[in-house]
Amino acid sequence: MEAATAPKLLSLFSTRIFLDILFFSLLSVLIFEVAISEPYTLPLSFFILSIAMSCVLVVDIFSAEGMNRTKIVLTKIILFALFLRLAPLYKFPHTGSDIFYHTYVVNGIIREAHNFLSAGHMYSDFLGMHYIVIATEIVTGLGVENSMKTIVFLEVLGLLFLFLVAKSIFNEKIGLLSALLSGIDCQHIYWGLNIIPMSLGLTITIMLIYLIIKFDISGKTAFKALTLALMLLLVYTHTLSSGIFSILLIAMYLGTILHPMIFKKGLLLSVRSLKASIPAYFGVVMVSYWMYCSGFFLEFAKIFSYVLSVDLLQLRIAVPPETPDIFCMLEDISFILFVIPTMIGTFYCLKHKRDMRSQMLISSGFVLALIVNLNQYSRLYTDAIIPYRWWSFIFITIAPLSALGILLMYNAIRKNSVKFLMLIFTIMVLTSSNLVTVLLVPDNPVFKPDRDVSLNDFEVGASNTFLRHYEGKIVSDDTYNWYITNTHRNEVEELYRYIRLEDLLYVDGVVLIRDFIFHHPMVVSYEKKEGGYAGYRICLNESQINMIVSMGNKYNKIYDNEKVTAYLKGEDD
Incomplete structure (x- = not known):
């Protein structure tokens, strides 16, 4: 038995070493190519090698066994996602007015905090991100412009908590695949590049979803304190993030009520339901702070309608940017490759995985995601049925379901060669279409x-x-x-x-x-x-x-x- 097992272990070890060498070799070449390319230009090799690295990672995910190997693969996913954000920032140091404006806010606070804050600027009441940047600048002395990139690292850190969410509900493979799908998602790359409070809000939202799930399981005081502290930070950071998270909380709470009714299990489950006090507490804190910032109770309705966008209530026709036919084709295929596994994973959970946490995940994301997917151009920086800024928040709740669907499709195929081709094709199209959407246009x-x-x-x-x-x-x-x-x-x-x-x-x-x-x-x-x-x-x-x-x-x-x-x-x- 041992003699038969030894060659398999040696072969598996050799495969893992090969995948590690291949990944870091591609990453090294990619860094070199970007460094020597012309100013304001991303070389074509950036896209080719990025797609190749995604393929290496997905093979690594499905061959990973054991917690030690899982940690290595997760580290590589985080490094890859970080590079996808930092490389464009290096080549295009001014990616929009947001970075410039928030740099101005940070400098204003550093130089004359009292006069600046009393002037009543747009973000004078929502400075969570700015104080983190200021703290980084004070501790490291890197300068404000470099300290702003701390938010990029924090946005990528959200992949770790997305992995933990999917792992706690499903398993390590689905957790790793969820992190990879989010790491290459065009909206997450886009908001990571923009460096705005919403970028930090995304990470805080993922952390809160994970802590709420753990809080229901463990009930430890440390989890309670950290959860409440992060809620306060989210409210102080970004209004849109707070508004969407409040809706996700309500959806998760309703899911815990509907779940026992549908499956006739009663309210006393081994995994306790989400307590009403959590969404109630967050709602009270959020509404109270917004009313304080507005100064008038009647202004609260205007704030709420603004941060959640009235486009939710009426369809606004928006013309998407002109792109070549091949780009549109990639977009359509990517759309199908993400939605179909999501639906498969959802129906599987509804039928087989009668776990409270999985139902919370479904209820908080799938309904809104289905509405978004009715119009694929809502992912292309236009306001369709749901504003495009919602997509990145919805994505973190349905990425594990899509990863589950891909895993189920993978296991349903008998031939190993066909399994391999299915994985490679899926990740190639998803990576290429996402990079095209966020970085490329015809005149680039x-x-x-x-x-x-x-x-x-x-x-x-x-x-x-x-x-x-x-x-x-x-x-x-x-x-x-x-x-x-x-x-x-x-x-x-x-x-x-x-x-x-x-x-x-x-x-x-x-x-x-x-x-x-x-x-x-x-x-x-x-x-x-x-x-x-x-x-x-x-x-x-x-x-x-x-x-x-x-x-x-x-x-x-x-x-x-x-x-x-x-x-x-x-x-x-």
């Missing part, structure tokens, strides 16, 4: 497109923050126009009270343009753009454009997201 420099297109042909509006980084000098066109939405005009001026160029790691592009606009008065007129975007037209003459070029601006920086858009016509060097 990774494809080296023709540079003769006029940037003025694009709408002023929301789009992927990695869009439209064109190489070449800034040149004049017939009108010398920059477009900047009027909602941010005052904030742009306010930013420079607290942010100096030397505080930032990058001194060209957007920051340079903002510095120029702040220090050089321009002729301003009001204009209404299509799609409901109203903004200032800031007219630059040729000498002003030449001054921007002389200040060292090497690229046409297009500052592009929902609140700020600026562009000029671009051409080759």
Whole structure:
């Protein structure tokens, strides 16, 4: 028996060593490729090698046995997810107004906290993330810009707690696969890159779901204290995260009531149901703080409708960004490959796994997820039946169900070769489509497109923050126009009270343009753009454009997201 087992153990050990060497070799090559690639360009090898690493990880997951091996695989998943977020941040150091704005908030608190907070800025009552960044800056001395990336690490840390949730309900394999699915999910990558309070809110939400499940099982005082502390931190960090978590809590509580009724088990179960005091406590704290921030009881309704978005109540038609047919095809296939396993895992739990925690998981995520999936473009930065910001929260509750569905499909196949191909195909399509959605568009420099297109042909509006980084000098066109939405005009001026160029790691592009606009008065007129975007037209003459070029601006920086858009016509060097 021992003689027969020894070769198998040796073969298994060799396979694991090979997978480890292959993964870290690919990671090393990928880091090198990104480091030597052109500025504001992600090399094509980034996408190819990322897909290959996903395939290696999924094979590693299904061959992992034992807790020690599980820890190694989980560590590799976290490293991979971290790289998917840090690499674009390294190549595109200014990914949108959010990082810039929150850097401004942190600097404002550090330099003149009392005056800044008393001015009543947008986040002056929700500073959980900002104080974490400030603490990191004080302890490490890395500077505000680098300390902001602490939130990226915390967002990726959420994968650990997602693994623990899925592991406690199902097993280690489903936990690992859930973490991988979340690590490559386009929305989680997107919010990790943006570095906003919602990024931290995602991690806190996952931690709370795990602690609530453990709290029901153990009832230990330490879990209670930590759960309550995290609830307070969530309320103090982000309104949308708090609002969605309150809905998840209510859904989980209703699931604990409906579960014994459906399965006729009675209310006294071996695993205690979620106590009503938990959602009640969180609801009271959240509503009380929101009312305190608003100052008026009647304003609470406005706040609640704002943070949860009225688009939940009415369908808003939104045109998705134009993408090549192959990208749309990848999106459709990825959509199917995620939804079908989710439905399989859900129906399996309803029929076989009559465990309170699994029913809590289903009730808190599947219904909302089904509504979201009725319109796949809700994942493409548009407000459809449910606002796209909801997706990342819903994903953490249904990723274990999708992982369970993939495992059931895997076990249902008899031939090992077909099993292997099914796994590889699934993870390849999911990884490629997610990376395409969050990082690629037709005019991204990774494809080296023709540079003769006029940037003025694009709408002023929301789009992927990695869009439209064109190489070449800034040149004049017939009108010398920059477009900047009027909602941010005052904030742009306010930013420079607290942010100096030397505080930032990058001194060209957007920051340079903002510095120029702040220090050089321009002729301003009001204009209404299509799609409901109203903004200032800031007219630059040729000498002003030449001054921007002389200040060292090497690229046409297009500052592009929902609140700020600026562009000029671009051409080759």
